Amino acid sequence: MQMSVSDYLIFDEESGTYIENPEQAVRDDVEKHYWLHVLKTVLKDWRLYLMLIPMLLVFLFWRYFPMYELLGCFKVTDDTLPVADQLFSGFSYFKRLLVGGDTLSTEFWRAFRNTFLLSFYGLCFGFPMPIIIALFFNEIRSNIMRSFYQVVTYLPKFMSTVVMTSLVMMLVKQGSLTSGSGILSQLMENIGWIDHETAFTVGLLNNPSFFRAIYQISGIWETAGYDSIVFFAAIIAISPTSYEAAQIDGAGKMAQMKYVVLPSILSTIVIMLITRIGSLLNIGYEKVLLLYNPNTYVTADVVSTFSQRYGIAGTGMKGLASAAEMMNNVIGMLLVIGANTISRKASDVSLY
Amino acid sequence: MKRRLEISELIFKIISYTLLTIFALACLYPFLYTISASISGRHAVDYSEIVLFPKDIQFDAFAAMFGNNMFWNAYTNTLFLTLYGTIWELFLSVLGAYALSKKRLLFRRGFNFFLVFTMWFSAGLVPQYLNYIATKKVFNSVGIMDDKWLVVIAMGMAAMNIILLRNSFEGVPSEIEEAAIVDGATEMQVLWKVYLPMSKSIIATVTLFFAISRWNGYFWARQMITNGNEHPLMVFIRLQLETYQDPDQMTGWDYPYSSDSMIYSLIICSIIPILVIYPFIQKYFAKGVNVGGVKE
Numbered sequence: 001m002q003m004s005v006s007d008y009l010i011f012d013e014e015s016g017t018y019i020e021n022p023e024q025a026v027r028d029d030v031e032k033h034y035w036l037h038v039l040k041t042v043l044k045d046w047r048l049y050l051m052l053i054p055m056l057l058v059f060l061f062w063r064y065f066p067m068y069e070l071l072g073c074f075k076v077t078d079d080t081l082p083v084a085d086q087l088f089s090g091f092s093y094f095k096r097l098l099v100g101g102d103t104l105s106t107e108f109w110r111a112f113r114n115t116f117l118l119s120f121y122g123l124c125f126g127f128p129m130p131i132i133i134a135l136f137f138n139e140i141r142s143n144i145m146r147s148f149y150q151v152v153t154y155l156p157k158f159m160s161t162v163v164m165t166s167l168v169m170m171l172v173k174q175g176s177l178t179s180g181s182g183i184l185s186q187l188m189e190n191i192g193w194i195d196h197e198t199a200f201t202v203g204l205l206n207n208p209s210f211f212r213a214i215y216q217i218s219g220i221w222e223t224a225g226y227d228s229i230v231f232f233a234a235i236i237a238i239s240p241t242s243y244e245a246a247q248i249d250g251a252g253k254m255a256q257m258k259y260v261v262l263p264s265i266l267s268t269i270v271i272m273l274i275t276r277i278g279s280l281l282n283i284g285y286e287k288v289l290l291l292y293n294p295n296t297y298v299t300a301d302v303v304s305t306f307s308q309r310y311g312i313a314g315t316g317m318k319g320l321a322s323a324a325e326m327m328n329n330v331i332g333m334l335l336v337i338g339a340n341t342i343s344r345k346a347s348d349v350s351l352y
Numbered sequence: 353m354k355r356r357l358e359i360s361e362l363i364f365k366i367i368s369y370t371l372l373t374i375f376a377l378a379c380l381y382p383f384l385y386t387i388s389a390s391i392s393g394r395h396a397v398d399y400s401e402i403v404l405f406p407k408d409i410q411f412d413a414f415a416a417m418f419g420n421n422m423f424w425n426a427y428t429n430t431l432f433l434t435l436y437g438t439i440w441e442l443f444l445s446v447l448g449a450y451a452l453s454k455k456r457l458l459f460r461r462g463f464n465f466f467l468v469f470t471m472w473f474s475a476g477l478v479p480q481y482l483n484y485i486a487t488k489k490v491f492n493s494v495g496i497m498d499d500k501w502l503v504v505i506a507m508g509m510a511a512m513n514i515i516l517l518r519n520s521f522e523g524v525p526s527e528i529e530e531a532a533i534v535d536g537a538t539e540m541q542v543l544w545k546v547y548l549p550m551s552k553s554i555i556a557t558v559t560l561f562f563a564i565s566r567w568n569g570y571f572w573a574r575q576m577i578t579n580g581n582e583h584p585l586m587v588f589i590r591l592q593l594e595t596y597q598d599p600d601q602m603t604g605w606d607y608p609y610s611s612d613s614m615i616y617s618l619i620i621c622s623i624i625p626i627l628v629i630y631p632f633i634q635k636y637f638a639k640g641v642n643v644g645g646v647k648e
Contacts, residue, residue: 047538047540048456054443058505059511062507151634159626162570166619181400221378290590304476
């Protein structure tokens with residue numbers, strides 16, 4: 001708010017001098033008793049604030065209090081002591097992870113690289129799929145048929161990670177003396193994509209070079225249908241007159257796609273793309289944790305599973321493990337904020 | 353007026369239908385396969401001889417599972433977690449989102465930031481784990497010995513769903529609220545009689561999200577629930593899978609069904625409730641989710 005001198009002082013004609021503006025006295029009063037004013041407003045509307053309290057408490061206890069435990073990153077881990085009483089160790093964990101030169105540091109960098117690569121491949125292969133599916137949905141004129149396709153393709157999204165990974169594990173299981181390999185392994189072996197050794201003796205899930213493919217394909221299976229909702233909503237919002245105008249101008253199907261549909265859903269695509277880029281480092285740990293094993297750590301281990309392995313499953317490394325994940329999450333946060341800023345600048349749409 | 357289909361349009365239509373059908377079949381196939389494999393004979397399952405239809409039909413795997421007390425235990429636990437977890441989350445989110453949607457709320461931006469920040473930055477697994485351990489101690493000291501309540505109360509709150517609800521509540525015209533207040537409605541009545549009926553589709557969607565995430569919850573339930581009798585279904589399935597994939601366990605296996613059929617039948621039982629509820633709520637999605645958190 002722009003203030004000018006006349007807000008504070010006004011010229012008094014009678015006495016010929018400047019006197020204090022009475023409105024300023026009121027403002028001063030409000031400012032002096034700001035918290036009283038706040039209290040009054042809150043008390044008048046106390047029901048509204050009461051509604052807010054349970055949610056705030058839950059977030060405080062179980063989202064913000066864990067951040068206090070991050071102190072452990074800078075302390076010598078001692079499982080018997082609360083984090084406040086542990087000895088200060090400075091940045092030694094960060095140093096060890098980043099430039100330690102030992103296996104731990106190598107493993108951390110490997111995990112960081114895998115985190116990035118898994119999401120990056122997800123962005124390359126997983127991102128276009130929902131858009132394509134939404135375009136296809138648009139071609140289906142019959143409502144019943146479309147509902148059927150939608151129900152079926154959204155379905156995998158609602159399966160739990162445990163169910164999905166169990167299915168994957170059994171469909172590509174390796175063989176043994178008393179059993180054959182899984183049906184997908186057999187299929188791929190028969191087509192000739194993989195040899196008998198990989199399919200039967202080793203098993204696809206024990207071969208590091210297949211982990212990323214399995215991860216991406218199961219990811220597409222799981223989310224492509226469901227993620228198309230957003231794009232489909234954007235497509236059906238296009239007015240039919242736009243198509244008619246294009247047809248009158250002699251546009252074929254491809255030209256309509258190029259000049260009508262794509263420009264209309266471009267803003268949605270851009271927003272979703274920015275969101276995806278922003279969450280490049282926030283990869284779900286559960287799926288990796290359930291699918292990987294020591295044989296595939298090379299390509300499968302991500303930062304959160306690294307942290308889980310050393311910090312929760314192992315003992316005495318809690319500080320180091322939280323330091324690893326904190327670095328990942330801080331960079332992730334910067335990416336999200338950056339993406340959000342770009343989105344706001346580019347399209348006046350703020351994601352949060 | 354019926355327009356003649358152009359060639360390019362026809363080709364595109366055919367491609368659309370074909371590829372969509374293939375994708376839909378790919379989505380459906382694992383489930384069909386699971387059903388077939390759960391009721392097929394041991395040899396057929398072990399050597400992956402089933403393609404689509406069951407072979408040497410048996411129902412012993414289902415019978416063995418239904419006869420297993422641990423299974424019913426796990427099922428009851430999951431129902432418990434889902435029911436109370438959904439109610440708890442819905443209660444917090446609806447009240448919180450309603451308050452946040454009010455322009456007259458003081459420090460509204462601050463409260464919003466408080467929520468949104470948790471979407472940007474999370475402390476990570478280890479700090480969360482330590483926090484849950486501490487919570488568990490507090491719970492035990494006040495007499496809540498059941499780890500299930502810890503899972504219900506402390507886990508799963510997602511800021512995204514609250515923001516989804518808040519945006520929907522903001523869309524309710526304030527004139528309607530003012531009219532209700534003039535008629536003497538209290539704050540609770542406004543929420544209950546005006547806001548909730550006007551945001552049915554988003555409430556349905558969010559409730560489904562809550563219920564599904566509770567039903568599917570695995571990692572923290574496995575970490576925090578120490579008593580095996582309190583394990584939910586997903587933890588039970590995973591533990592069974594880990595046991596049955598262990599070759600040492602397999603040498604003693606002399607049942608007419610494969611150990612895999614056991615897992616397959618478990619999976620079927622675990623997804624049936626979702627399959628039953630989901631098609632009824634599916635129609636709300638397009639309206640409910642849309643771009644969701646996006647706020648212009």
